[in-house]
Amino acid sequence: MKGAIICKPGSEKTAREVLSFLENVGIPADIVENCSECETYDFVVTVGGDGTILRALQQIRRCPPIFGINTGKVGLLTHATPKNFREKLSAALEKMEVEEFMRIECEDLIALNEIALLTAMPARLVEFSIFVDGVEIERLRSDGLLISTPIGSTAYALSTGGPIIDPRIECTLIVPVAPFKLGWKPWVVGKHRKVEVKVISRQCLAIADGHTTLQIEPDTTLLFRKSRFPARFFKMENRVARIVSMLKNM
Numbered sequence: 001m002k003g004a005i006i007c008k009p010g011s012e013k014t015a016r017e018v019l020s021f022l023e024n025v026g027i028p029a030d031i032v033e034n035c036s037e038c039e040t041y042d043f044v045v046t047v048g049g050d051g052t053i054l055r056a057l058q059q060i061r062r063c064p065p066i067f068g069i070n071t072g073k074v075g076l077l078t079h080a081t082p083k084n085f086r087e088k089l090s091a092a093l094e095k096m097e098v099e100e101f102m103r104i105e106c107e108d109l110i111a112l113n114e115i116a117l118l119t120a121m122p123a124r125l126v127e128f129s130i131f132v133d134g135v136e137i138e139r140l141r142s143d144g145l146l147i148s149t150p151i152g153s154t155a156y157a158l159s160t161g162g163p164i165i166d167p168r169i170e171c172t173l174i175v176p177v178a179p180f181k182l183g184w185k186p187w188v189v190g191k192h193r194k195v196e197v198k199v200i201s202r203q204c205l206a207i208a209d210g211h212t213t214l215q216i217e218p219d220t221t222l223l224f225r226k227s228r229f230p231a232r233f234f235k236m237e238n239r240v241a242r243i244v245s246m247l248k249n250m
Contacts, residue, residue, distance in 0.1 A: 001093075003029035004041040004064075006056050008048030014082045018069065021086055027093070037058035040077045043234075045069065045089065048075045054209040057103070057112050064184030065098045067250065076154060079236055090141045097235035099153045100116045102191060103227040109208040112231045115224065117216065118144035118177065119205040125180055127200040132193050144204070145197060147224045151231075156210075162186045165213035172224065188248045195224040 003022055007015035015031055022029040022045075029045075032059040035056040038044045043065045044095045046052045049072015057063065070080030081090040103112050119126045125141040148157040150165040153173055158164065162175040163186060176184055189195060197223045206214045206222070216222065 001027055001042045003027060004038040004044045005029055005031045006035060006038070006044060006046045006048075006052065007031065008052045008071070011047045014069060014071055014085075017082070018045050018047060018085065018089075021089070025090070032037050038064060043067065043093070046078075047082075048072050049075050051210070053077050054112060055211050057231055058110070058208065058211050061110070061229045063229060065096075065232050065234050067092055067234045077151075077233070079234060092234040095235070096234050099168075099235045100230040100232050101167055102149055102230055103122055104147060104149055104172065105227040106147070106206065106222050106224045107214055109206060109212055109214060110227055110229070111152070111208040112149060113209050114146045114148035114173075116144055116146050116155060116156060116177070116207045116210075117197065117199070117204050117222075118207060120205050120215070123203060126202045126204045128176075128197040129200055130174060130187075131196040132187070132192065132200070134196075137187060138174075138176075138184075140176055140179050140181045141201075142176040142179040142181075146173070146175045146177060147195065147197070148173040148175060154205040157186075163188070170226070172226070191226045197222045197224070 005015050005018050019029055036059040036062050039062045041064055046068045053068055069080050070078035077176045103110055106115050109115055127141045128145050130138040146157050150169050151167040153165040160175050160177050172189050172195055174187040199216050204216050206216050
C-alpha cells in the first residue's frame with residue numbers, strides 16, 4: 001500500500017508531518033504536485049480545505065480513497081485537523097471503509113459539487129431552456145444556472161436557494177442563479193434522467209467546482225449526466241450530522 005499527499009500552498013509543514021507519520025508506521029508515501037498521478041496510488045491524503053480536494057478531483061478520474069486534513073476555512077469534506085490526524089488516519093487505514101459520492105459530467109468537465117453556467121458579461125442575463133428526458137421543464141433568464149450533485153447542495157447551490165440533500169442520495173439538482181422570474185423553484189431529478197440545457201442568448205461560461213472553465217456559445221445544448229467515476233472518500237461517521245452542525249456555525 002502506498003499513499004499520495006497533496007497540499008495547498010502554505011500547508012507544506014503539515015504535509016511533511018503526514019509523510020513522516022506514514023513512513024514511521026511502515027507505509028510508503030510521496031508528496032505529489034501533479035494530481036493526475038494520484039490514480040496510481042492506493043489512497044490520497046489532502047492537506048488543505050475543501051478547495052484543495054475539489055481542485056485535485058479536477059485531475060483525478062479513477063479516484064483512490066481520499067482522507068482530508070483541514071487547514072482551510074470550512075472543511076465539510078475533510079476528516080481531521082493537523083492536531084488529530086494521526087489517530088484518525090490510523091483508524092481509517094486500518095478499517096479501509098470507503099464511501100462513494102456521485103460526480104457529474106458535461107463536455108470535458110467533471111464536478112463533485114456543481115457545474116455552474118454563468119454569464120460571461122457581468123450584469124447581463126442569459127436565457128436558458130432546461131429539458132429533462134426531452135421535456136422542457138423551465139425557460140428563464142438569469143445570471144446563471146447550477147447543475148449540482150447532492151453533496152454540492154451544501155455549496156454554491158445552497159447560497160442560491162436550493163435545498164439541502166442527503167449526500168448519499170444520488171440525484172441531480174437544478175438551481176437558477178438570480179433568476180428574473182417570480183415563483184421559480186429548484187428541481188431535483190433522478191440520477192439517470194437526461195438533463196439538457198440550451199443556452200439561448202449570449203455567451204456564458206461553464207465552470208466545474210470553481211476551477212475548470214469552458215466558454216459556451218449561444219444556441220448550444222449541453223448534456224449533463226452522472227459520471228462513471230465517483231469521488232471516493234474514507235468513510236466518515238455521522239457525515240450528515242457533521243455537515244448540519246458546521247452549516248449552523250457558518
